[in-house]
Amino acid sequence: MGKGGTGKTTLACATAISRARAGERVLLASIDQAHSLGDALDVNIPHEPGTTAGVRTLSDGLDIIEIDTLALLEDRFRGISTMLSMGEGHNHGAEFGTLDPAELTGLPGAQQLLGLSEIVELADDDAWDIVIVDCAATAETLSTLASPESLLGYLERIWPQHKRVTAAIGTDLQMAVVVAATERIAKSVAVVRDLLVDRTRTGARLVTVPERVTLAETARIRSASALLGLRLDAVVVNKVLPPLDPPGVPQTDDGHPAIRWYRSRRREQLEVIADLERAMGDVPIVTAQHTGPEPVGLAALGALAYSVSVDPGSASRDEDPTTVAVELESGTGLESVYAMRMYLPVAQPSSLRLGRVEDDLIVGADGIRRRVRLASVLRRCTVAGAELEGDRLVVRFQPDASVWPR
Template structure:
């Protein structure tokens, strides 16, 4: 199994439960494991019944398992502050106020949110993963995740174009030097070029790592809306040259005992039959295999129930490849 494992899916399907259960499974197998939440719902703290922040912290009672939660609002502010600091050093004082105004306007936009969150989870992969054999991501809902995963190629090309324009402008500036003016060789050490090259390297790392060192699993519920969403997600991953390794069917209805024949039992049997049809549709239509079918529980999944869900996951926690 790759060092980075992502569990995605439609909002509310149970990604956090499955992510935490797989992290528990890896740690129980002797792997030093980190569970990272990038979902705004932040339920990892609820599953482990303790608070987590943006730095890895040990999960109480589980040896070898750490967890952290990335707060989207904090990441957006940190991301914009970084942009503001970088630009303020490279433009005239007259432009600083305008930059601040534009950045404040962008604070609540989806683009700022997704760019910040993308930087955060790639930053974890790049800077926080060294002590761990396995890093498990509880990702945001499918649509947001796919937009994030599409950024490396898109922004890499965009940065290439910006670099080309910047180099052109510097070249024209140098050629414009006449008379007693000495040409200024500003290409070497130019802060804008340096910043663009730094971002390009960041996105190249992200794209390469996501394709070569990451495994993606999708969590679904046995209803038609969830199945349809999963199908669209599989196609979108394929378009980005990212393979979905497997599917996890969560929140299945338990079957009643054979001798039960009341109204509730009849309802459950009909629901179980419908869900079986959906699972047959999943198995016959989608290429990624079902790696787990997990029944609903009457109480929140934590403690001993987390161990049960972990046992139901047929996802091998074999030692990670070197990274």
């Protein structure tokens, strides 16, 4: 993921080439509806309108696919509407058959979620060792990554599973089909959610540029990744100006304005990169030099691939954001104070928000929210306070006298 215009697709291609060059079987997939993957690789990826293009082998060990999420949405809806048309004569106030699949194009997040579901199926295929996904711009991607957990949370609150099971029991065939369709969707979404937070299988790489204005945004994305439970493998700083002087050769004085500008601009970039390294903690920072003309095609991208490779042993050092620790800090009985600690590198402390919904704590920061299931002892407590201690959020609880066991 990355900011628009930072060359995220180019770097995704270069990374895929690097991994294939190392002997891995790589699938490079795009769920970005801009479909710039073919443009970057300078290849044509033809497919019939309304269908998803098949997998194309580009070189030894490297396959590519562009996923048409709109075609997926229409195809899946046709299947569901067919299921719901069963049991005709049982009217529950919803005429699903009267909707055309094309009408669903504006359904927020549906296309992107289906794209992720398709990626999960590809990731489970033994044909590849790794699947690299070229996502949309950062804001859209973060919203997409948050959608599985949000959708499952809303579904459980609006129509809990135990009520769905009860509704499916009986002679009402259409209701049983509705429940079956809902369960199938929920299961598919849960598989996507589980893969996203599986740190042994899934990681994200952020593409940015060496500009001062991107520092705060990159730090916010680190915070958002932690809240989403996502492993942030690395930050790739693109279009870094290469040095003018060879290593070990003293810098020469040159009065030409272009040379002075170049040295000044490179110095500014290096300062931004140094600040970025301090802000990102243990997340590796990788630089990709400015190549002049945009690298297009296998040959040019192959040359760029050498600069964006990340040592797998150094790409997972950021702390697991899903680990939540609970401890008794002081007191006994109703005077007890419990502390819950979770990794949360908040970029803007003023954006931190906390809420309580039944047995869950709602944590929000830097534009992202996460539901955290409370430990059993904390469910009988009330929140006494919260503070940030470095990269950790500490929430303190005290027993609720009305439900605390005596």
